[in-house]
Amino acid sequence: MKYLLVQDDEDGGDRLWGKCAGVEGLFIDRVPPPREILTLRGCDPRGPLAEAVAQPDTLPQALGEVCVEVWDSEQPVQWWTLVDTVVVAYQTNVADSARYDIVLGAGVRNEESFFELPASPRFEIFAGTTAAAAGAGQCSAVDGLFKPRPDPAPVPMELIGCEPAEPLLAALRRPRRTERDWAYLLVLDRHGAVMASPTVGLAITGARPSVLGGALVDITLTDGGDDRPPLAARPVWEAWHQGAPAVPNLWAPYDSRGRTEWLELTTRAWRVRGPQPDCSGGEHHLDGRFVTDVPGLHCAMGEAVLGPGRYFGREWNAFKDCLGGGFGVVPPFTLVWHDSEVARRALAEVIDDPEGRLSYFEEIVQLLERCGVTVVLQ
Template sequence: MCADIEGLFVDLPPRPRERFTLLGCVLDGALASALNSMASAGQAWLGNLWLSPRPDDPAARRGWIGEQLLDVTVLGHRPSQTSPERLDIDLEGLVDVDDRTEGGARPGDVTGFVLSDLDDAPSGVCTDISGLFREPTGPPVPHITLVGCRPEPPLLAAIAAAPQTTKAGLRRRRVSAELGAVAADGSAVPLVGGLVSGKVLSSVPSALGPDLLDVTIAGDAREPRPAATREIIDLWFTGRPTERNLWARYDRTMRHEWAGVALAHHSWNTPDQRAGTAFHLDGRFVTDIEGFYCAIGEAINGPGGYFGWNLDALADCLGGNWGAEAPFLLVWHDSAVARRHLVAGYDHHRHAPTVPLETLLEMLTAHGTEVELR
């Protein structure tokens, strides 16, 4: 148990967009249309672009499914140096990875790429791409410090092995532990996705008290959680929040974090409210899909409540055992806010199609929920 952890909740600068070049391309579909539209605009937004091996490619037979580029803009094109009848195309976008520290090795047996767009429609073929495959990067925050820590035997063993440089010693220095937030009553709640892992570097007596240590760990390559996540966790220190809409102050990233903390603190021992119950959703702050998940969580389960944080999770919750038994009535107040903001298109925050209001209403109705829009 530790009083604090430094280096786990840190705001990083926005992930920079990257440059890629598709080499030796024959175009089709959305990519061909994008190049045709560039004559007047100078560049063209494409959306997401899948690069997968040809079906008969050795890489495909081995099970490699390819890579995806997100939020792609076409910057320019020119005849290919190797095959003038083909094109080399310059792109800007992001590689689809869970963590910016991830790398990606080019399969040695891939002989070319099939291109497809956001709807999996063909966009052409190319022989190669530059800028996509790269080595993993180091951790953005290299050190994590456990502050005021009273270590249990596994951590004590890693601390004892800190001076060792042999292979066996390096293995003994490794720690990997799920993170739980300790509440005022002494209970601990595991955090969704909370993990501390790496090699113990050193430990020193802590200023927080006798027999306590500050332990420094060389963390594994992983993005830290946003700094405000710690603030959200602290709101649950003395129990569930009692005030509604505290999540409304946050941006989309932190609204998602809010829902994750609410999930971690969800009470599994509370029975569903009986079928036919009317729940009231405060729609004043549903300006994004993350806001909807926060709002419906509080409509069903009260302040700080959880009722899904993506479409699959929402479907699970609508099936019961998450606070409400179907069929039930959802009275959606100030629904005009969602109608203005939850519209069809491309979501540049999630790098995916948006979840419009109509999709949410269809899902709710399909699971036996009557929705009254006000």
């Protein structure tokens, strides 16, 4: 069996719903949301957004994925993703001639909204992927962001060759939405270790004798959930299914999307493993030959300080948190960065520094040194 379906019980443990030999529909690419027009009001653009404003002759200009963080006076309380964002036009803000109103075309997804909209919100804008998001500015309002949108249609998931436990048998006898609608699908590697645990819906559309025969059943879940990995993750997951990485640089052949998915699996593995006792001192060696993008930098960094397949941050903020302790290694220590010029050149145009002076590579080196790490660039 490669999969376990479990749900948290009332005591915080795992209650087994069933075992499955296979899952169809585990990997999906989200259907892009419909295109909309939004306006960033009173925007102080930075990074890629500032570049678009500085070159009006190049409009419309693509920004890719944009994250909008909605802040109260202390912290972000809502997160929105603008998919395939394009800068369409801009004009000077009427109330502040130093700021702009920037018109965007994008699809809109609400990622997390734990709190209501603050009375006086502020908006932080980031452009890029989760593993390489660059600050793109601040604005005072986002016209068109807060409005009702229909939920996307659920995408079913097929559980193949299931051995149902009692909770799942009860659900099969009386198909309906359970009192608690979601469970974890534990994905096991060939040694039985949990390598991932996406959430799935427990509403059952249908069940039938399994194509694998015997007393097994095949079950259709109405909604496989939004926690499923994209199609680009399939080869990475197949590699991890053979067991946790034991040698370095297995991530290196993948493109940036594959490396980002590699980092996702290291993150999940850390969550399963939990906080680790910290050690400091000594010398760590970073193999820089394949550090050609931001995800590659963090793959190599995790291997340098902790070993293959280990998590030590997947973007700047998470990396900073790891340097603060609780992840297995804490400064002071020495990092010998071999072939560092590869990353210096590859990341020269990746700039998240608000002042626009430092590349991502330079920021990482500066952060390491500020936290007490002796960095030796070779």
